[in-house]
Amino acid sequence: MAKPKPRKKNDTPLVILAWGLNIFGLCAVALVAVAYLALKPAHAAPQEPRVVFTATMPPTFTPNPPSLVLPTITPNPRSTMIVVQSPTPFVLQNVGSAGRASVATVGYSVSGRPIEVYIFGNGEHEKMIVAGIHGGYEWNTIALADELIQHIFDNPDIVPDDVTLYILRNMNPDGDARDHGIDGRVNDHGVDLNRNFPANWAKTWDREGCWSLTATTGGTGPGSEPETRTVMYFLQSHNVETLISYHSAALGVFPGGVPWEADSKKFSKALAKATGYPYPPIDTGCVYTGTLADYAVELGITAVDMELSTHKFTDFDENLKALEVLLNWR
Numbered sequence: 280m281a282k283p284k285p286r287k288k289n290d291t292p293l294v295i296l297a298w299g300l301n302i303f304g305l306c307a308v309a310l311v312a313v314a315y316l317a318l319k320p321a322h323a324a325p326q327e328p329r330v331v332f333t334a335t336m337p338p339t340f341t342p343n344p345p346s347l348v349l350p351t352i353t354p355n356p357r358s359t360m361i362v363v364q365s366p367t368p369f370v371l372q373n374v375g376s377a378g379r380a381s382v383a384t385v386g387y388s389v390s391g392r393p394i395e396v397y398i399f400g401n402g403e404h405e406k407m408i409v410a411g412i413h414g415g416y417e418w419n420t421i422a423l424a425d426e427l428i429q430h431i432f433d434n435p436d437i438v439p440d441d442v443t444l445y446i447l448r449n450m451n452p453d454g455d456a457r458d459h460g461i462d463g464r465v466n467d468h469g470v471d472l473n474r475n476f477p478a479n480w481a482k483t484w485d486r487e488g489c490w491s492l493t494a495t496t497g498g499t500g501p502g503s504e505p506e507t508r509t510v511m512y513f514l515q516s517h518n519v520e521t522l523i524s525y526h527s528a529a530l531g532v533f534p535g536g537v538p539w540e541a542d543s544k545k546f547s548k549a550l551a552k553a554t555g556y557p558y559p560p561i562d563t564g565c566v567y568t569g570t571l572a573d574y575a576v577e578l579g580i581t582a583v584d585m586e587l588s589t590h591k592f593t594d595f596d597e598n599l600k601a602l603e604v605l606l607n608w609r
C-alpha cells in the first residue's frame with residue numbers, strides 16, 4: 280500500500296539531524312544543537328499556573344465533558360464563557376486600561392489545572408491563537424502567548440473594531456508543570472494532544488521522521504483527552520474564522536487540512552512572509568494524525584501549525600507581525 284503523503288510538521292531534533300546528510304546539513308546540525316541547549320531555558324516560563332481564581336460556572340457549561348456528544352454552535356458565543364471575577368494584578372492592571380479585555384476558564388486538564396482563554400475586542404470576525412499544546416517541551420510558545428497578551432493589554436487599539444481575538448495561552452498546563460524539556464510534551468495521560476483530535480485520528484503511528492524522544496500515544500480514542508475536548512467545545516461553540524496553533528521548533532508553517540486546505544495555504548504563506556519561517560515547511564517524512572489544525576479545517580476554520588525558530592526564544596517581533604496578519608486576515 281502506498282505510504283500516505285507526508286504533509287506536515289515535526290519537532291524532532293533527531294529528524295533534523297537526518298537532514299544533515301544534504302547540502303543544508305551544517306545548518307541543520309546547528310539547529311539541533313540550539314534546540315538541545317534550549318531544553319533548560321535560562322528564563323523559564325512559570326511552572327505553575329499564574330492565574331489563580333475561582334469562577335462561577337454557568338449552567339450550560341460542562342468542564343471535561345464525559346463524551347464526544349458536544350453542543351452545537353450557539354448563537355450567542357459569550358453565553359458559554361466564564362468571565363473571571365478576580366483576575367490577578369497582572370491582568371487587572373491592564374484590563375482596566377484596555378477596557379475591553381477579559382479572561383475565561385474554558386476547561387481543565389487531566390490534573391485539574393485551568394485552561395484559560397484571554398479575549399480581546401468584541402467584533403464579528405473571531406480569531407484564535409492556541410499555544411502550549413506540547414506543554415513544557417514547547418514552553419516558549421506559552422511565553423510568547425503571554426508576551427502577546429501583555430502587548431495587547433498595553434496597545435488595545437491593535438485589535439480592529441470588527442475583530443474578537445482569543446488567546447488560549449497554555450493548552451497543556453500539566454505538561455508545562457511537569458518539565459520544560461522532552462518529558463513536558465504530553466498530558467498527564469501520556470497523550471500527545473496534537474495527535475488526539477478527531478481528524479484522521481490514530482492511536483499510534485509510524486515513528487519514521489516523527490518526534491520520538493519519549494513514548495506517547497494519540498489517546499484511547501479521538502478526542503479522549505479533556506484538554507482536547509475543551510478546545511473542541513470552544514471551537515464548536517464559537518465562530519472562529521482563523522487559527523494559529525503554535526509549536527517549536529524550526530520546521531516552518533504548516534497549513535491545516537488533508538490535503539492542505541487552500542485558504543490555510545494562503546494564510547501560511549502570508550505568515551511565512553511576515554515571520555521569515557519556512558514555507559513550504561520542512562518535510563521530515565512524518566505522517567501527522569489527529570492534529571488541531573486539521574480538526575479546525577474540518578470545522579471550516581482557516582488554520583495553521585506554526586513553529587517558532589527555537590525551543591528557547593519567543594521570536595516576539597516576528598510574531599507581532601504574525602499577529603497583524605491574523606487580525607487582518609479575511
Ligand SMILES: [Zn+2]
Pocket residue numbers: 290412413417525526527
Ligand atoms: Zn509541537
